């Protein structure tokens with residue numbers, strides 16, 4: 001028996017990137033959670049008045065309160 005000479009199995013690398021569709025965006029102001037906006041897609045309008053838009057992979061924030069509020 002010489003199994004102690006067997007090489008170690010190769011390491012398993014797990015990616016830290018979540019699967020597509022599992023991404024979400026949390027509003028920093030009210031902690032509401034929304035689906036992550038797509039690049040170039042429609043902006044998310046949070047109930048608290050902030051907008052979140054994905055522009056070339058960068059989330060831009062803008063305060064856009066609704067009229068009459």
Ligand SMILES: [Zn+2]
Nearest residue numbers: 027030046048
């Ligand atoms: Zn919010």
